[in-house]
Amino acid sequence: MPAHLSVGDGAFTINAQTRIVAEGNARGLGMRLREYLGATGYKLPIATQPHGNAITIRFAKELAQLGEEGYTLTVNPKGVTIAASAPAGAFYGIQTLRQLLPTSIFQSRAKGIAWQIPSVRIEDHPRFSWRGMHLDVCRHFFPKSFIYKYLDLMALHKFNTFHFHLTEDQGWRIEIKKYPKLTDVGAWRKDKDSGATYGGFYTQQDIKDIVAYAANRHITVVPEIEMPGHSQAAIASYPELGNTGKQLPVLALWGVSQDVFNVEDSTIRFLQDVLTEIMRLFPGRFIHIGGDEVPKDQWHNSPRAQERMNALGLKNEDELQSWFIRQMDEFLASRNRRLIGWDEILEGGLAPGAAVMSWRGSAGGYAAAKAGHDVVMAPNTHTYFDYYQSRDRSHEPKAIGGYLPLETVYAFEPVPAGLSAAEAAHILGAQGQLWTEYIAAPEHLEYMAYPRACALAEVVWSPKNEDFADFSRRLQVHLKRLKDLDVNFRPLGGAESKIADGAKAGEPRHSLHELGG
Numbered sequence: 001m002p003a004h005l006s007v008g009d010g011a012f013t014i015n016a017q018t019r020i021v022a023e024g025n026a027r028g029l030g031m032r033l034r035e036y037l038g039a040t041g042y043k044l045p046i047a048t049q050p051h052g053n054a055i056t057i058r059f060a061k062e063l064a065q066l067g068e069e070g071y072t073l074t075v076n077p078k079g080v081t082i083a084a085s086a087p088a089g090a091f092y093g094i095q096t097l098r099q100l101l102p103t104s105i106f107q108s109r110a111k112g113i114a115w116q117i118p119s120v121r122i123e124d125h126p127r128f129s130w131r132g133m134h135l136d137v138c139r140h141f142f143p144k145s146f147i148y149k150y151l152d153l154m155a156l157h158k159f160n161t162f163h164f165h166l167t168e169d170q171g172w173r174i175e176i177k178k179y180p181k182l183t184d185v186g187a188w189r190k191d192k193d194s195g196a197t198y199g200g201f202y203t204q205q206d207i208k209d210i211v212a213y214a215a216n217r218h219i220t221v222v223p224e225i226e227m228p229g230h231s232q233a234a235i236a237s238y239p240e241l242g243n244t245g246k247q248l249p250v251l252a253l254w255g256v257s258q259d260v261f262n263v264e265d266s267t268i269r270f271l272q273d274v275l276t277e278i279m280r281l282f283p284g285r286f287i288h289i290g291g292d293e294v295p296k297d298q299w300h301n302s303p304r305a306q307e308r309m310n311a312l313g314l315k316n317e318d319e320l321q322s323w324f325i326r327q328m329d330e331f332l333a334s335r336n337r338r339l340i341g342w343d344e345i346l347e348g349g350l351a352p353g354a355a356v357m358s359w360r361g362s363a364g365g366y367a368a369a370k371a372g373h374d375v376v377m378a379p380n381t382h383t384y385f386d387y388y389q390s391r392d393r394s395h396e397p398k399a400i401g402g403y404l405p406l407e408t409v410y411a412f413e414p415v416p417a418g419l420s421a422a423e424a425a426h427i428l429g430a431q432g433q434l435w436t437e438y439i440a441a442p443e444h445l446e447y448m449a450y451p452r453a454c455a456l457a458e459v460v461w462s463p464k465n466e467d468f469a470d471f472s473r474r475l476q477v478h479l480k481r482l483k484d485l486d487v488n489f490r491p492l493g494g495a496e497s498k499i500a501d502g503a504k505a506g507e508p509r510h511s512l513h514e515l516g517g
């Protein structure tokens with residue numbers, strides 16, 4: 001739902017004579033639009049001069065007050081104009097145009113359709129600058145082709161941030177040239193029961209392809225390299241990174257490993273080397289360093305960690321974690337990047353420039369914003385799309401737990417209550433989480449993500465709207481689009497699931513996600 005919409009009389013009809021007018025550096029956007037209009041069967045010429053019967057994309061400096069992502073879209077029977085001060089805004093105008101066409105525009109080819117666009121005047125801009133979707137490719141691996149589909153769906157919903165969760169206890173999924181064992185060893189685990197090997201990883205070329213594909217859709221990729229916990233796959237690859245020196249396997253159970261990185265200088269250097277390669281691959285400002293769910297027992301019991309703690313004058317293991325994160329923050333900040341981590345990084349003190357991702361409800365986000373940190377809201381209460389979508393679990397594929405129906409997602413208010421306007425300005429936005437312990441296949445992932453991601457898309461883009469019935473009506477139409485895009489969304493009201501259980505790595509020892517929920 002755009003911020004401002006008024007409906008006029010009549011409609012514009014795309015026909016064989018229609019042109020796309022895109023001057024100068026709008027040409028790439030014109031080509032993208034032509035591709036999106038493929039179902040019409042017209043290969044619309046791209047012109048640079050004004051033309052009647054045209055869809056015009058133009059840049060207009062005077063629209064700068066709508067921000068780089070804002071745009072206007074004007075449709076009347078004579079033509080269509082998308083105007084924006086920057087390419088991102090024009091791109092979102094194009095996404096809105098797709099929504100105004102008959103839903104068959106989302107098919108690869110549709111015959112006998114009058115390609116009418118109703119006369120409207122839209123002025124639109126997003127409520128939040130961080131509109132994200134997360135994906136855990138560690139518990140289960142997803143091929144590059146599916147990542148592309150995920151990004152295409154994000155773009156349609158005007159999401160602009162892809163949080164790529166790349167390392168875990170159960171698998172390391174990104175090639176690091178300096179440390180090849182991270183993927184030679186760390187990308188593969190042995191199933192406890194069958195003994196079968198499960199895994200996969202992205203080469204640096206794959207990552208470059210994904211980052212470029214995302215950039216072409218105005219999506220920034222935020223990589224997450226977990227530390228100091230959720231790191232057993234790395235420790236299995238290089239045992240000297242751990243606290244026990246033991247050769248560990250890549251974890252083949254869900255839950256949280258007790259084995260965490262040690263606090264040696266060599267380990268800090270190792271991780272900074274990894275981040276150096278990460279920064280070369282990911283041009284975005286934010287680098288996610290995890291920081292969640294770090295059991296401190298090994299540090300408590302390790303004479304070397306205790307020695308380190310005392311030498312640094314730290315009172316406890318929370319402060320030691322804080323020190324660890326600070327090593328990364330200083331390293332990233334000196335290279336003009338910003339650290340972001342899960343809300344546990346607040347414990348024991350946080351460097352001023354670091355940003356916080358609030359997952360254990362909204363309390364971390366509230367505290368971080370109060371303390372002047374930028375915040376991304378990712379509370380399990382409203383954005384954990386690995387939770388059940390129905391109270392009746394018998395008709396749903398096995399999930400990690402919880403209960404997060406569409407209505408609750410739609411009711412989500414990203415700005416925690418009780419913040420001043422200045423504090424609320426630290427809330428950059430919000431994102432949906434797809435943890436994949438129980439999600440092994442793309443069609444299952446789509447079932448968990450959609451349509452909850454549609455509700456979140458509106459929460460982070462549109463002015464606040466509490467009318468769930470209105471959203472549901474509009475969603476009925478939108479689901480036709482998702483069907484044409486071959487998305488295995490969960491039907492409204494639910495349905496018998498034909499999705500096989502995704503849990504292959506063994507039963508959970510425990511689930512902090514569920515405890516947190």
Ligand code: ACM
Nearest residue numbers: 292293342359513
């Ligand atoms: C998390 O769910 N452990 C961030």
